[in-house]
Every structure is written in C-alpha cells, then in structure tokens.
Amino acid sequence: MLKRTCTCGDSRKDQAGNTVILSGWVNTYRDQGKSLVFIDLRDRYGMTQVVFDGEDSPADVMELGSSLRREDVVSVEGIIRVRDGKPNAKLATGEIELVAQKIEVINRTAKLPILPDDHDADGIGEEHRLRHRYIDLRRPRMQKILALRHKITQFTRNFFADNGFLEIETPLLITPTPEGARDFIVPSRHQAGHWYALPQSPQIFKQILMVAGCDKYMQICKCLRDEDPRADRQAEFTQIDLEMSFVEQDDVLKIMGEFAISLYKEVGGIDLGELPQMSWKDAMDNYGSDRPDIRFDLQLADVTEIASKTEFKVFTEACNSGGSVKAMRVPGGAEKLTRKKTDGFAEIAKTYGAGGLPVVKYQGGEFATGVAKFVEPIKNELVEALGLVDGDLVMFGVGSYRVACTSLGEVRLAVAKELDLIPEGMFRGLWVIDFPMFDWNEDAERWVSEHHPFTAPLASHLDTLESDPGNCLSSGYDLVINGAEVGGGSIRIHNPEVQSKVFGLLGLSQEEAENKFGFLLNALRFGAPPHGGVAFGLDRLVMMMIGTTNIRDVIAFPKTQTGADLMCEAPGAADPAQLEELGIIMREPVDSTEQA
RNA sequence: GGGGCGGUAGCUCAAUUGGUUAGAGUACCGGCCUGUCGAGCCGGUUGUUGCGGGUUCGAGUCCCGUCCGCCUCGCCA
Numbered sequence: 001m002l003k004r005t006c007t008c009g010d011s012r013k014d015q016a017g018n019t020v021i022l023s024g025w026v027n028t029y030r031d032q033g034k035s036l037v038f039i040d041l042r043d044r045y046g047m048t049q050v051v052f053d054g055e056d057s058p059a060d061v062m063e064l065g066s067s068l069r070r071e072d073v074v075s076v077e078g079i080i081r082v083r084d085g086k087p088n089a090k091l092a093t094g095e096i097e098l099v100a101q102k103i104e105v106i107n108r109t110a111k112l113p114i115l116p117d118d119h120d121a122d123g124i125g126e127e128h129r130l131r132h133r134y135i136d137l138r139r140p141r142m143q144k145i146l147a148l149r150h151k152i153t154q155f156t157r158n159f160f161a162d163n164g165f166l167e168i169e170t171p172l173l174i175t176p177t178p179e180g181a182r183d184f185i186v187p188s189r190h191q192a193g194h195w196y197a198l199p200q201s202p203q204i205f206k207q208i209l210m211v212a213g214c215d216k217y218m219q220i221c222k223c224l225r226d227e228d229p230r231a232d233r234q235a236e237f238t239q240i241d242l243e244m245s246f247v248e249q250d251d252v253l254k255i256m257g258e259f260a261i262s263l264y265k266e267v268g269g270i271d272l273g274e275l276p277q278m279s280w281k282d283a284m285d286n287y288g289s290d291r292p293d294i295r296f297d298l299q300l301a302d303v304t305e306i307a308s309k310t311e312f313k314v315f316t317e318a319c320n321s322g323g324s325v326k327a328m329r330v331p332g333g334a335e336k337l338t339r340k341k342t343d344g345f346a347e348i349a350k351t352y353g354a355g356g357l358p359v360v361k362y363q364g365g366e367f368a369t370g371v372a373k374f375v376e377p378i379k380n381e382l383v384e385a386l387g388l389v390d391g392d393l394v395m396f397g398v399g400s401y402r403v404a405c406t407s408l409g410e411v412r413l414a415v416a417k418e419l420d421l422i423p424e425g426m427f428r429g430l431w432v433i434d435f436p437m438f439d440w441n442e443d444a445e446r447w448v449s450e451h452h453p454f455t456a457p458l459a460s461h462l463d464t465l466e467s468d469p470g471n472c473l474s475s476g477y478d479l480v481i482n483g484a485e486v487g488g489g490s491i492r493i494h495n496p497e498v499q500s501k502v503f504g505l506l507g508l509s510q511e512e513a514e515n516k517f518g519f520l521l522n523a524l525r526f527g528a529p530p531h532g533g534v535a536f537g538l539d540r541l542v543m544m545m546i547g548t549t550n551i552r553d554v555i556a557f558p559k560t561q562t563g564a565d566l567m568c569e570a571p572g573a574a575d576p577a578q579l580e581e582l583g584i585i586m587r588e589p590v591d592s593t594e595q596a
Numbered sequence: 597g598g599g600g601c602g603g604u605a606g607c608u609c610a611a612u613u614g615g616u617u618a619g620a621g622u623a624c625c626g627g628c629c630u631g632u633c634g635a636g637c638c639g640g641u642u643g644u645u646g647c648g649g650g651u652u653c654g655a656g657u658c659c660c661g662u663c664c665g666c667c668u669c670g671c672c673a
Contacts, residue, residue: 032636033629040633049633070623085631094633111624113606119634123608127665180673200673227672228597235672351599351669452673506673560665 002075002104009046013095015080022048022098023075023106025138026068027117037066040091041076041098042117044143049088049097050076057100064103071109071116071135077102126552131566133557145554149542151267153220156240159259165218165242170205172198172222177516179453179506181225184235192583198224201535203454204520206243207492210531211523217243220538228561232484232540232551235563240541242489243533249475249491253277253431256487256534260429260479268545270427272481279434280473288326288397288409290435293483295428296421298412300397300405303327306381307396312374314358314398324404326397329386330415333393334361334368341418342370342395345411349397354407358396362388371396413483427544429481434458437465437472438505446507451476453502454520455490456532465498469505475532486541489534496524 004023011020024043031037035054040047051057052065057078068074078098088094114128116138129136136142157167176183176197183197199205201223209217219241226235244252257275264270283292286299307315307325315325330337337345346357359370362383367375375382386394395415397408416422437457438447447469449455455474457465464472475491493499499521503513514521542554552558559565579586 028634030632030635031629032632036630036632038632038635051631054630083631085633088633090633111606115607115623117634125603125607125665127603128607130665177673181671203673225672228670230672231667233672353669449673455673561667562664564664566665 001106002077002102004075007045008041008043008048009092011048011080011093011096011098013082016082016096018080019077019101020080020098021075021077022050024073025116026070026072026074028070029068031066034066035062037062037068038097039065039068041074042138042140046092048093049083049091050078050100051097052100058102061100061103064105065100068105069109071112071138072105073107073109075104075106076100127560127566130552130558130560133567137556142553145542145546146556148267148546149538149554152263152538152541152545153240155263155267156218156220156259159262160216160218160242163216163255165216166214167219168209168214168217169219170199170202170209170221174199174205177204178508178512179449181227184224184226187582187584189582200225201239202241203452204517206241206533207454207520207531208523210243210245210492211526211528213245213529215245217241217533226563229551229559229563231549232543234551234555234559236559237551237555238538240487240536240538241533242535243531245529245531247491247530247532249433249477249532252489252491252532252534253433253477256479256489257431260481260487260536263541264427264545270545272427272429275429275431275479277431277433280432280436281434283432284402284405284409288405288407288412289483290432291478291480291483291485292409292430292432293413293416293422293428294430295423295426295482296416298328298330298416298421300326300328300408300412301386303382303385303396306378306385309378309381310374311377312358312371314355315374315396318398318400318404323399324397324401326404326408327382327386328395328397328408328412328415329388330393330395330419331389332391333415333419334363334391336419337393337415339369342393345395345414348410348414349407352407352410353403354397354399356398357407357411358398360394362392362394363390365390427482429479429486432478432480433476434473435476435478436470437461437474437502438469440470444507447505449502449506450474451488451490453506454492454499456493456498462498465501466505477534479534479536481544484540484544485537486544487534487536489532491530491532494524494528494530496521496528499524 002021005021008022008024022041024041027040027042027047029039037052039050041050052062054062076098078100080096081099082095083097113132114124114135116135118139118141173186173196176185176195181200186196188194188196202219202221206217221239221241222236223239224236229235261272264272280290283290285302288300302324304319304325308319318325342359349357360372360375361368367379395408395411397404436450439450441448451474455476458473458475461473477489478485479487493502500513539551539554543551546554557565
C-alpha cells in the first residue's frame with residue numbers, strides 16, 4: 001500500500017517540490033480530456049487537488065486517474081507544485097496541487113445511495129442520511145461536529161481533573177426505580193422473570209459515591225429514557241455528570257459556572273458573560289418559562305387584579321377560580337402584527353393549554369380591535385401597569401397560573417422570532433434557582449417532584465416540607481443558555497429522615513421506599529456528607545455551539561422518532577432460543593423477516 | 597395516545613380537473629475537450645409512484661387501512 005506521508009489538509013505553497021503521498025476519498029473529478037484530469041481528494045483534514053497531467057504523469061497513472069469516480073478510495077504519490085491555474089480560495093490547500101506520479105486504487109465504490117459533499121448533501125432526506133450514516137459522516141460539516149464534540153469532552157475531562165474530580169464509571173445494568181421517566185428494561189437470564197433497568201441517569205450511584213468518600217466525581221455517561229423524542233432530545237443521550245461533597249449551592253454554582261463560561265470561551269470562542277441567578281418564580285412571572293431566554297426583553301406582567309375588574313368572562317372566570325391573567329406589551333405591535341399573525345400566536349397559546357389569546361391594540365390613546373371593549377374600563381390602569389405607548393399591542397395569557405404564564409411565554413418566543421428581536425450570535429446564560437419542591441398532579445392526585453426525589457428542600461423552607469409542600473422551595477438549579485436547559489442539579493438530601501419524608505409526600509409508603517430505594521436510604525444512614533451536583537446535557541452543548549436545533553446532527557449514530565437505528569436496523573427480533581433462555585414468551589409471534 | 601407535514605428514478609424534485617408512453621436536474625455509463633474547481637458540451641441506462649385494499653372506462657392524483665420519516669402536544673423525576 002502507498003502509505004500516506006501527510007493529510008489532504010496539510011500542503012501549502014512553501015512545500016512546492018516535495019514528494020508526498022495522500023490517501024482519501026475522491027470528492028469530485030473533473031475530466032478535461034485525454035490528458036488532463038483533476039480530482040479533489042478528501043480526508044478528515046481537508047481536500048487537495050490532484051492533477052493527472054499527460055505531460056507530467058506516467059501513462060498508466062493517467063489512465064487510472066481518468067477512471068476515478070466520486071467516493072473511490074485511493075492513495076496518490078506525487079509532487080506538490082504551485083497551481084498552473086488560478087488558486088482556489090475555497091480550499092486551505094487552494095494554492096497548490098499534487099501532480100500524480102503513482103496511484104493505488106484501494107477501493108472503488110459501489111453505486112452510491114447518497115453523496116457526502118456538503119453542497120449536494122444539504123437537500124438529502126434525513127432518512128437516507130441515517131440509513132447510510134458511514135457516507136453522511138464523511139461530510140466536512142459532520143466531521144467538524146464530531147471533532148467539536150471531542151474537544152468538548154476533552155476540555156471537560158481536563159477541567160474537572162484539574163479541579164480534583166475523579167472520573168468514575170457507574171453500572172448500566174441497574175435496578176428499576178419508580179418515579180421519573182419510563183425505564184428501558186433488560187431481562188435477567190440467571191433470574192428469569194427479573195429485570196434490570198438501564199439508567200435514566202447515574203443519580204443514585206453518584207450520591208452513593210459521595211457517601212463512599214469520593215468527594216468529587218465526574219463521568220461522561222449515556223442516559224436512557226424510554227420517552228417520545230423531540231428535535232432536541234432522544235431516548236439515548238449523553239450527560240456530563242458531576243457531584244461534590246461538603247458543598248452548598250453557591251459552591252456548586254460557582255465551579256459549574258466557571259466550567260460553562262470557560263468551555264464556551266475556550267472551545268466555542270463564545271463570550272457567555274456572567275451567569276446571573278433568577279428565581280423560578282421570577283422566571284415564570286416575567287418570562288413565562290422556567291428556562292427564560294434573556295437575549296431579548298419582552299417581559300410579562302401580572303394583571304390578574306386589574307383584569308378581575310372587567311366584565312370579560314374569560315378574565316373573570318380565570319380570576320374567580322384562582323387563576324391568573326398575564327399581559328405582554330409588544331412595542332410597535334399594533335402596526336407590525338396583523339390579524340393573521342396574532343391568530344397564529346393564538347394557536348400557539350392554545351397548544352399550551354390556553355383557551356385563546358386575547359389581543360388589543362393601543363393607538364391614539366384608545367384601545368382598538370380584539371377585546372378592546374372589554375378592557376376599556378381598565379384602560380388607565382393597564383396603560384400604567386404596562387407602560388403602554390402609542391402603537392403598542394398587548395397580548396393576554398389567561399388560565400391557571402402555569403397555563404397563563406407558559407402559554408404567553410411560548411407566544412413571547414414566537415413574537416420575538418417574528419419581529420426578529422433575537423440578536424444573531426449572542427449567547428446569554430443564567431442559573432434558574434429556588435424551584436418548587438413539588439407540583440400537584442391532578443390525575444394521580446399526589447405531589448410529584450419538580451426536580452427529582454433526592455433534591456433537598458432549601459434549609460429555610462425545611463419547616464414547610466410537610467406543612468405546606470406546595471410552597472416548599474428546593475435547592476434545585478438549572479443552567480439555561482439562550483432559552484435552552486443545558487444543565488441542572490441540586491443539593492441532595494443527605495438525611496435519611498428527610499429523604500423518607502419526601503418519599504412519603506410522593507406517595508411512596510415506608511415499605512415501598514425501603515423496597516425501591518433501600519440501598520440509598522441505607523447509605524444515607526451510614527455517614528453521608530452533604531453533597532450536590534449537576535448534570536450537563538452534552539448533546540445540547542454541542543448543538544448550541546454548532547448552531548443546530550437537531551440533536552441527531554450531533555450524535556454519530558442517532559435514533560429516529562420511533563427509536564430505530566436505520567443503519568443497523570435496531571431494534572430487531574430476538575432468536576426464539578434467546579427468549580426461551582430468558583423465560584420470555586411473546587404473546588404474538590414476531591415475524592423476524594419483517595421489512596419496512 | 598392526540599394533532600400536523602411528507603413518501604414518485606440511487607438522490608433532489610415536477611406531473612393541470614382523475615386522462616396518451618410518469619418527466620427534469622444530478623449521480624452513474626459512453627463520447628468530446630490541456631487549467632478545471634458545483635467544470636462544460638453531446639448521447640444513454642435507471643420507476644412495484646412506500647405497502648394493501650376500494651371507487652372508476654381509466655388512479656401518482658380520490659377514499660379506507662397500514663408502514664416509514666420529520667415536527668409537535670401529552671410524556672421527558
């Protein structure tokens with residue numbers, strides 16, 4: 001084999017005259033006739049133009065050169081020379097070319113299902129890209145993403161190692177636990193009828209590592225949650241998982257904030273600025289979200305009290321049933337937002353549980369259109385409360401507190417997009433803190449954890465844990481950047497009695513708690529230090545730095561909406577003998593030959 | 597589980613109101629061309645219109661079912 005001496009991204013003008021060997025894929029060929037052929041040879045590092053020239057290349061090399069087609073794999077030995085023709089400004093190697101002297105055609109490609117060069121690949125359906133991922137990943141864009149992801153994990157390991165964290169692995173085959181997401185489960189052969197669960201996160205194990213005296217732990221680990229995916233999440237994803245002992249909330253936020261800021265700066269070249277803290281209540285009140293996008297203003301105001309003075313049934317019903325009316329002033333919205341557009345925003349509000357989206361314009365000192373006649377009696381109060389100026393438009397979020405806030409909060413994001421209020425290239429992050437401990441679930445008629453069941457109540461709220469769980473605040477915190485949750489964590493409960501109380505509030509009996517979480521409760525009984533930590537979503541960090549909203553772009557071998565790997569065709573049928581061994585009987589036989 | 601969009605050549609798409617032999621670009625094959633770089637010019641091969649059923653003289657087009665992909669609500673401690 002002709003062994004390469006440098007890569008397709010290396011050569012520059014000052015190496016003219018050198019003999020080198022390049023190996024790679026034929027990105028494109030340009031056949032100019034019997035005795036002049038160009039190919040762009042591509043590898044991970046770049047592209048170099050190779051020229052087969054009747055005057056300078058041997059005849060047999062010339063002939064092989066002209067037979068090359070896209071994605072053939074070749075090694076070429078040749079002499080670097082400054083290009084005869086114009087340089088190509090698009091290539092780092094654009095000033096030189098390699099004059100072929102020897103060639104080895106290592107592998108010719110079969111008929112290509114898709115083409116990998118970025119220009120052609122832009123329009124290729126994702127289904128084809130996933131099915132033929134080995135070709136898709138050759139694209140420079142995908143190579144760039146894989147490299148960035150590597151840089152992020154590398155930076156992460158270095159940062160935390162420098163700060164005294166130990167990287168410790170935790171098991172993949174663990175015991176199923178109640179609460180949280182749906183588990184993926186794995187049958188046990190030795191104990192037929194018993195099942196492992198795959199971890200939703202290493203949460204309990206990292207806490208136990210703290211009890212075990214490890215003090216500072218980190219791991220870059222796969223987490224698995226059998227829930228329906230979205231554009232920015234899928235069942236199998238990766239967390240940067242961390243835990244620290246003998247710390248309070250501010251200690252954790254300090255070092256994790258330093259990590260985030262330096263990661264964005266060092267790897268992404270992005271200035272995050274400082275990371276302010278905002279309470280969950282303020283985030284909900286002012287931004288209608290627990291992950292507020294603070295790159296633009298457009299804040300919400302509470303006008304419940306004012307709205308209760310109207311005769312507008314939509315308002316008064318919400319007010320009388322303990323709900324809220326939120327208002328958002330859109331500067332200049334009276335002109336910019338047509339009826340058609342506000343109708344579109346109303347659809348968004350409805351998606352998030354609101355009945356609709358009352359709207360009113362403020363022009364010439366009067367309310368116009370929409371619900372103008374209903375809000376006329378509270379005009380002065382509204383103008384003052386919202387600081388309305390001529391040409392503004394006001395949107396109302398109505399419903400329960402959470403519906404009023406979140407529906408209008410989602411509309412806020414849509415309005416910002418519509419009016420182009422989000423500055424390009426800006427990154428703004430913050431810590432959202434002081435989450436509620438619990439949220440009341442109507443269907444189950446019980447409290448559910450806002451964060452997770454191991455989150456400690458704020459010390460100042462410990463007394464409300466049992467007396468008023470709905471108003472008990474936790475020491476949970478989320479890192480939010482540009483409106484996306486990129487990490488979250490909490491100070492954990494290190495007292496077995498408090499942990500038992502929380503399990504009790506979540507509807508787990510003492511017996512169930514011992515049954516399901518006994519090992520954690522035991523660990524807490526044998527000398528648990530105060531501890532807390534964070535988990536960052538690695539996929540989201542990569543997405544944000546590369547500027548994509550598609551999580552599959554940042555995962556080498558991602559899954560589809562139905563959890564399939566189109567390349568290896570997982571999941572597949574099991575061999576009946578395997579099932580027999582595991583003691584599993586299928587209710588209906590699965591056709592193992594089935595094809596899509 | 598619900599809602600929405602899509603599936604036609606290897607790929608990206610077109611195909612009038614249901615109407616002749618389903619087209620174009622690209623890839624690939626052949627030919628021409630010595631400075632191209634998304635090369636160009638000429639010619640050619642390529643179809644279970646996702647799958648199954650129905651309506652009709654006639655279905656890519658209409659109806660029903662189903663599969664796959666994407667977006668989304670629920671869900672994601």
